Amino acid sequence: MPETSRPQELPARLLANPEMIKACQIRDFGTVFRLVKTQAGIYPSMIARRCELTPSRVGEVMAGRRQLQHMDVIERIADGLRIPGHMLGLAQRTWETPVALSAVERKPSVAAALDRSSPTAVPGSDVDSILALTARTDPRPSTLQALRSSIEDYWRRDDQHGGEALRPAVIGQLRYVLGLLKENQSAPIRHGLYGVAAELARLTGWTHFDARQYSQARSYFREALQLAKEIDDRHFMANVLACMSLQATYQDKPTDALAFVSAAQDEARGAQGTTPRVLSMLSLREAFAHATLGNRAATHGAIADSHSQFERIRSSDPDPPWVTYFDEPKLIVDTGIAHGRLGEAAIAQPMIADALRREDSANQRGRAFHALWLARTQLSLGNLDQACQTATGALEPASSVASERVAGHLREFYDDLAPHRRAPVAVTFEARLREILPAQVGGMPRP
Structure with a gap:
């Protein structure tokens, strides 16, 4: 074609x-x-x-x-x-690449010449145009609400099962919304469609990030930034930049992580109506970046700022939907992880354990992810029995979610366990690991 x-x-x-x-x-x-x-x-x-x-x-x-x-x-x-x-x-088609996501005006296609003398000739473009009128979409406020509801559902399913299976549907919906933006819309509808498209692009970037497909993730995050900029949504731009900061932390690029989160804080502080919850979340992302750099004083300062902002949260705050996940258990577990990144395991261990007990049981990826963080922290403190027990508890939620980030943390714990591989608790853990997640340990050496 x-x-x-x-x-x-x-x-x-x-x-x-x-x-x-x-x-x-x-x-x-x-x-x-x-x-x-x-x-x-x-x-x-x-x-x-x-x-x-x-x-x-x-x-x-x-x-x-x-x-x-x-x-x-x-x-x-x-x-x-x-x-x-x-x-x-089939293999990925050429038109599936992210570079085609910009909302530019569509040019009419040129119809191929048809042999109209043939009884099986395809009807002309005028017939297709008439039939296409029945499929045109006239978005209304209810359309925007339906799209936002689907995004909320995508995020719930992402927490429960990972984003790999969701990605085709999310990308399809993103293309659908971008197609609507190419048509003439009223100003309120157009504004809403840009916001929805930005959310879908960020979600697509997140699914790639969770799969450790960093190049694709950055492409979609960049697209989300451009879409949010079209409507001057500085709060959402801060949110996307925070995602990019977290990804840079995973890529072991702490300088980039700090630059992204600093830009996110500038956007949030320069916008009207920024809530304490947003600022608290951003301060903890800053703490992650400082901790990865090994800057103890700056990490502790960012943690203190985060907790100070969190104490200012009121139930009447007009929080954007994308930050409501940042509740008290999330504040505590991320604080523990920041301390853990600094090597302060004794401080990190009780925080992560407390948050894990209070975490939403439906968030399978979060429970697996945080349990493995706790297991590695316990192991670094010399608590082998505790660590293996905690890691074993992480296997069931890890098996129910498609997340390369979780799989990566599981492999890191397994590597940390190497000096203790012949201990009975380690042997029991490995047996359970090979039973529940055989695909993850196919390339791992046996004791």
Whole structure:
């Protein structure tokens, strides 16, 4: 398909539909075409034109009288209908890259010449345009609310299961919102769509960060910054910069981490209505950066600032939704982690343990992540039995979430355990590890 052609994107809800996912997996294109028609308003004549098929062939597939098995046809369907490659067992398509995410005005595609004398010729572009009118979207305030609700649901599912499985649906919804931004919208709707797109771009970046796919994460974080800047949402820009600071900490780039969080604090303090909860969260991200640099005094100062801001929180504060996760258990566990990054295990251990007891049980990734932090802290204090017991408790939540960050912490604990590998508690832990998470230990040496 020519690069100048930009087909209508499929709705995110369709890409996330279990029936659609299964149909793509088994390449049941009759079901795929039916769902594309009923849920995306793309009629058989449009399907035929976009996938370079004849209408009669599309009709036969939808009626169950023909199957499509040739790889070149399957690739044309993926590209013509904008179905992500992995859903059909294909390599990533060229149009799936983040660089195409800028909200620029869409240019009309040039229709290919058709042989109108043939009885199986595809209808002209005027017919497609008429049919497409039935699929146009007129976003309203309720549309924005529905989109924001879906984002909240994505974050809950990300905490419970990780973002890998969510990513195609989130990217699809992001493209859908960016498509709406290319059309004429009222100023309030346009403002809201930019905010939603910024949130979706940040969430996509986060799923890549959690998978330790840092280059892709930064691309989406940068996109989120650009979208938030369009509506001068300085609070959200601070939020994205805080994410980039945390990623730089993981990449062992503490100078970059400090630069990002300093910029985030500048944005937050320069904006009106910044709440103490936002400032408290940002101060702890600053503490992470200082701790990674090994700057003890600056780390302690940032921690003190964070706790001071947290004490100023009131229930009436107009906190943005993206910071409500930063509650007291999160404050405590992050404080413990900051001390742990400094090597102050004796201070970190009781804090992380206390927060872990109070943490929301539905946040599987958080529980696994923090339990492994606690286990490593206990091990550094010489408490081998405690450490192995805590790490064993982390295995169940770790097995239920797809998170390379959690897997990385698990491997780090396993490496830390090397001097004690033959101790009975370590042998028991490893046996349980190989039972619950065999994929994580496939390359690990046996004792």
